[in-house]
Amino acid sequence: MFEPVLLRNMDVPDGHLLSSYEARGGYQALAKALREHTPDEIIDLVKQSNLRGRGGAGFPTGLKWSFVPKRADKPKYLCCNADEGEPGTFKDRIIMERDPHQLIEGMVISAYAIGAKTAYVYIRGEYVLAIHRLKQAIAEAHAKGYLGTRILGSDFNFVVHIHCGAGAYICGEETAMLDSLEGKRAQPRLKPPFPAVAGLYASPTVINNVETLVCVPHIVARGPDWFRSIGPDKSPGPKLYCLSGHVRNPGLYELPMGISLRELVEDRAGGPPPGRRIKAVIPGGVSAPLIPERGLDVGMDFDSLAAVGSMLGSAGVIVIDDSTCMVKVATRIIEFFHHESCGKCTPCREGLNWVVKVLRRVEAGQGAPDDLEQLEALCKGIFGNTFCALGDGAAMGLRAALAHFEHEFVAHIEKGRCSFH
Ligand SMILES: Cc1cc2nc3c(=O)[nH]c(=O)nc-3n(C[C@H](O)[C@H](O)[C@H](O)COP(=O)(O)O)c2cc1C
Ligand code: SF4
Incomplete structure (x- = not known):
């Protein structure tokens, strides 16, 4: 039986408040990171965990962090991609609304690892409740010494700013997001240089998805071997799946990476409405090629879906039944x-x-x-x-x-x- 990790606080009353988060072990991974590990050791832990980015491309997170120059004459930045524009995707919103401190803890540890003192959460403006809850959580975290100067008595200083997008899908593309943050019209940049070397304000910048960042405290707390014990070794960890369309039980599910698409849709989400049959499923938001019903026995992970010509993308699973043109x-x-x-x-x-x-x-x-x-x-x-x-x-x-x-x-x-x- 798989125990939820990322969604474990979802049904806790007032789970978005710091007191609830602390009561369930919140910010202990941060204390451990600052007390027991150097920044390089955190990067190594994340590398060993084989965590791959949950924003769509599945790039190895520890490897991305290791591209940030150790010595730089410019400030380094962390940007959290909370634009969540991919149709069929609503996982990041739920985390930010119901458990915003989990994201903040992930961001502080990640910033410590790469040496960033400033972070931006780029969040779509329509996410009104998530924006409100994040602002509230940032204020609470400052008051308790989890953000600001000399965090938990260490030498580490770090602040988080919220930046609300005005509603363009392209703002989720990481380099377009950087232009938007700089106040320009959002359009993708030519790469190289990659953001890790020259990103926001031409400074070293790491951009990670919300779900990627919330995996980090759990890797620090429970170790990379635990993370790799869940799902396929090359693409492991707990995973959020957004189920929508023609299923009886739409909603957000946390299950191991690599679960079969058929199990996800037919067993967990209850299958199609009465009297209907599944025709096809889009497994990763509308950017991911659809899979016809006969192909549903594929594993929901980056490599298995790529092997059948589709992709995990944002794990926005859209089910289409046989009444649909x-x-x-x-x-x-x-x-x-x-x-x-x-x-x-x-x-x-x-x-x-x-x-x-x-x-x-x-x-x-x-x-x-x-x-x-x-x-x-x-x-x-x-x-x-x-x-x-x-x-x-x-x-x-x-x-x-x-x-x-x-x-x-x-x-x-x-x-x-x-x-x-
Ligand atoms: C058109 C387009 C839209 C995207 N939208 C999002 C998005 O809304 N959220 C997101 O996390 N990544 C999005 N991405 C992927 C980002 O460019 C980037 O790969 C990701 O934020 C990196 O974080 P990760 O390594 O944690 O996955 C988008 C990419 C493209 C090409
Ligand atoms: S950069 Fe090109 S491919 Fe990307 S959204 Fe703009 S026009 Fe389309």
């Missing part, structure tokens, strides 16, 4: 990407514009016989040719829908209407 699904998703394209590069800006036009006419039953070839040609022009992963995500998703459900697109064109309504 896949042309409609594909069109709504591409409309989202088109709307959110930042416009910096031509294949994404222009390509998605054309893809939306073609998809809309196919959906409306006015498609031309060669429209599917057009769509494939457009995907070819976008995939691998864009400045950031937004364009790739859009093209991969559409290609998966076309590959697995081509007959539905063909039926729309041949019949001149949708067969689902």
Whole structure:
């Protein structure tokens, strides 16, 4: 039986308050980190744990931290990515609303490891309650000596600022986020230089997702071997899965990394509504290519999903049942990407514009016989040719829908209407 780790305080009354967090062992990992470990030792612990970033790309966290120069003549920064713009994803919000001190503790330990004295939480403006609770938690942590100067009597000083985004998906892309923090229009930056070397204000910067940071206190408290004992060795740890769409029990689940997608959807989330069958599942937010029902026995971890041509992404699991038109699904998703394209590069800006036009006419039953070839040609022009992963995500998703459900697109064109309504 798996015991929740990251969500263990979810149902505690007033769990967002410092007193509740402390009563359940909160900030003891921070005390241990400052008392027993040097910053380099914390980086080693995180490396040994094989923790991989939970924001989407799955980059090894300890390795990322080790890229920050030890000696720098500029201040170092930690940025917490709390933009959570990927449709189908709501894990970071729940942590910040119900257990904000868990995030603050993770940030203080992470900042100690990389030598940052200042951090920003970049949070989407719509997360009103999370913003309120985080501000409250930061004030409480200051008053108790977990933030500020000489934290817990050590030589370490650290402050956290909240920065509210104005609602653009691209602000979740880490370098666009840095531009937004600097007060510029958010557009991805050319890499290299990578943020660890030249990030916020051209200073060494680590950007990590909320869920990544909340894993850190548990690795310090319980050790890297414990973390690696959960799930696959190359991609271990407790994992948050956001279940939405056509399932009986939607919501946030914490289970081991690597659990089978079928178990997650059919057993844990209760399967599809009565009388319906699952048609396909998007496993990692709409950037992740969908998986048809017959492929659901795949493990929910970075490597297993990559091996079947999809990805874990943000673990926003969207279930689609057999009452749903896949042309409609594909069109709504591409409309989202088109709307959110930042416009910096031509294949994404222009390509998605054309893809939306073609998809809309196919959906409306006015498609031309060669429209599917057009769509494939457009995907070819976008995939691998864009400045950031937004364009790739859009093209991969559409290609998966076309590959697995081509007959539905063909039926729309041949019949001149949708067969689902
Ligand atoms: C278009 C786009 C949107 C993204 N949105 C988010 C987001 O909302 N939250 C997030 O943590 N990462 C997001 N990412 C991934 C970040 O660029 C980055 O990889 C991540 O914040 C690094 O943290 P991690 O190593 O802890 O995963 C996005 C990437 C792209 C390309
Ligand atoms: S791929 Fe799209 S979102 Fe990314 S830089 Fe190019 S135009 Fe902007």
